[in-house]
Amino acid sequence: MSDTLTIDGKEIPYRPGQTIMDAAMAAGVYIPHLCHNPEFKPHGSCKLCMVNVNGRNVASCTMPAASGMTVLNDTPELNGARRSLLQMLFAEGNHLCPVCERSGNCHLQALAYYLGMTNPHYVQFYPSREVDASHPDVLLDRNRCIMCELCVRASSEVDGKDVFGLSGRGIQTRLVVNAPTGLLGDSALAVSDKAVQVCPTGALLIKRQGYRVPVGRRMFDHKPISVVQTEGGHD
Amino acid sequence: MEPCEFPHIEQQLTPVFKRQGQGADRLLQILLEAQDIFHYIPAGALDCVAAQLGVPRTRVEGVAGFYSFLSLESVGEYRVLFSDNITDHMLGKPELMQYFCNKLWVEPGRVSEDDLVSVDSTSCTGMCDQGPAALVNGWPLTSLDHNRLDLVIELIRARKPVADWPPMLFEVGDNIHRAGVLLGEPFEAGAGIKAALVRGAEATLKEVELSNLRGRGGAGFPTSRKWGACRSSPGTAHYVVCNADEGEPGTFKDRVLLTSHADQVFEGMTVAARVVGAAKGLLYLRGEYRYLLQRLQETLARRRAAGLLGRSILGGAGFDFEIEIHLGAGAYICGEESALIESLEGKRGRPRNRPPFPVAHGYLDQPTVVDNVETFACAARIAEKGGAWFAGIGTPESSGSKILSVSGDCARPGIYEYPFGVTVREVLADCGAEEPFAVQVSGPSGTTLSWREFDRRICFEDLPTAGAFMVFRRGRDMFDAASNFARFFAHESCGFCTPCRVGTQLQRKIMDKIAGGHGTASDLEELKGLGRLMKDMSHCGLGHTAPNPVLDTLEKFPDMYERRLKALAFEPAFDLDGALATARRITGRDDEWAHV
Structure with missing residues (x-):
């Protein structure tokens, strides 16, 4: 058999070593995702990229592509489940799009639009989470953190600094900072670090940049996330 | 290796490093010993251990914050954790724990003001055949009753080291x-x-x-x-x-x-x-x-x-x-x-x-x-x-024997080894279960059986099990059991994937809402939907099985849910009167105008 699989009936080639997500991205097929970024090691935690392969649900960002796979991706069932996962993320954190600087550039918000999420459905958790404004150039607002660990991976794999990590367990999981005080201002983080650029939400924001790009001219204001992420590489 | 800025902490940890070695794989073992020494993992210890092992501090903090027996805040000289399994509950755990807290003047989950003792619940400690059970600084206390707890309180007040406590408190029987x-x-x-x-x-x-x-x-x-x-x-x-x-x-x-x-x-x-x-x-x-x-x-x-x-x-x-x-x-x-x-x-x-x-x-x-x-x-x-x-032993697809851990409502809880294929009914007869009504096979992640299913067999063809066999007699409320299990999963979810981290919490919250008398018919549908979502989208077996007890009891004992529901199509999830409780406490009011 040749090295191809099908996604929603469309035949797609892959190279050995690629995941389903890699193959889909290369072929311009959009699979919703939040914690995945092709620049870093796949993580598989948000579960938005769940697809059905030969009857079984798997995370497409971590599952190696294999010949003959029949993948279902853009189906009402999967998109419905993905919408529920988004609603869960909105319910567990404190996401206030209208007053968030990341609005319009936020992957979480853009995915919610893409998947037609019109209400939070679940009862809000309203957790009490810490905001860390100690760094001169970067703001860490844990209220918007979705535990995707992109900053953790970027800081470790690219910046070589290990500024971020996760502590706690379950719903108590929280982003922690590598400093004796636990404060971003006492860490080795620099504003130019990759870790600062990769946050898919507004948990990490660069200070004094607020509204430089006005609402209405932001990344996802005119094109849905599915188009942005399949045409111009990864945001 | 960088020097540590906390010399007194480093001094106490030096023998630990010597004993455990300095590989990053020793981190959890080292932190367990640190917890023993300090009664928690102080911030300075995070830095010392990180420097010693050459790993980022976040890695040390990540591990210290993940495991229930490690803590980043003081838990007192004596940490008493009551086993929270449903079998402990059926043996009186909630009342005993309250009694214990009252006598020691501590609130559950808090440390006493003199930093002497803290009391909390912990997931099943594996002593269901001799519960209610607890752990004191990691050592198992079994067959707890008021007398034993009085003795424990005395020993704590006298600040007697746990190693010197009477051995009978820690006796663990095999019960085969x-x-x-x-x-x-x-x-x-x-x-x-x-x-x-x-x-x-x-x-x-x-x-x-x-x-x-x-x-x-x-x-x-x-x-x-x-x-x-x-x-x-x-x-x-x-x-x-x-x-x-x-x-x-x-x-x-x-x-x-x-x-x-x-x-x-x-x-x-x-x-x-x-x-x-x-x-x-x-x-x-x-x-x-x-x-x-x-x-x-x-x-x-x-x-x-x-x-x-x-x-x-x-x-x-x-x-x-x-x-x-x-x-x-x-x-x-x-x-x-x-x-x-x-x-x-x-x-x-x-x-x-x-x-x-x-x-x-x-x-x-x-x-x-x-x-x-x-x-x-x-x-x-x-x-x-x-x-x-x-x-030659057992059934065609399940060879050999299976050891069952039997607990709950029966005369002889303990260990029973059978060739695979034994029926639930036979086990119930052997352990002296009186008027059995339901059995939880293989624990919360397993299957809830109703009395109609007691002819089913323990084997991979029918009822696979890791060994748990919890018996419930007639009159037990299976909603309470499912609620207890929902709490368990919410506490034990690792938090990695969205569906399990949030789903187990939502499940617990809905069960609490129903228990509090605020449930509606739509909440039951919500539980079913959540269950499907967790099964379909979770990362591992924990998320896949976390809805099992709720879905099983909803199917087999729907009346135990329905009788708790309000006879309304809609019931707000938000309890307005309950939300005023803090204000009432602060103002010292409890008159009718202080309620809605």
């Missing part, structure tokens, strides 16, 4: 009521290894295949296939890991195997080592069973002296094998094999992405066999007596 091939027949240490050496590795694997042995952790994967895959996987080293993280509430058979049949377990690991070509074995002992550690070390020493461990075992040239024991620290998820491996490596217990599977890339990325305690005990017998003998 029915023994079969594993528990009943005498086993001579070395017999399995001798037979394996004579037969050779290849032929021993064949015997395991012939025996049809399947994993006893509940999933039932054929052991010979696992061993064979590991044996043929290339690597710089191969590892044999024994999963003794018996965390499934209601399960305590591994406790008994490790207490009274440890030789058989270690022997099985050694046979596995011979088959897969491993030189190192690791036993992951759940933190709740820390009291067994010393005895297990002594057994290992005895086996070493007898030539059953170490170099050239029983004269087999090049057959070198050592076993090391790692302690867990209160995390149910570490019973999942890849999370267990992460924990062995000193990390947060987070299930890995699969593939790759542990048989090819496991501990330290090398081929690794992970098997349950009971599986290894079976393997030792199979090596000794042959696969055909074992295959």
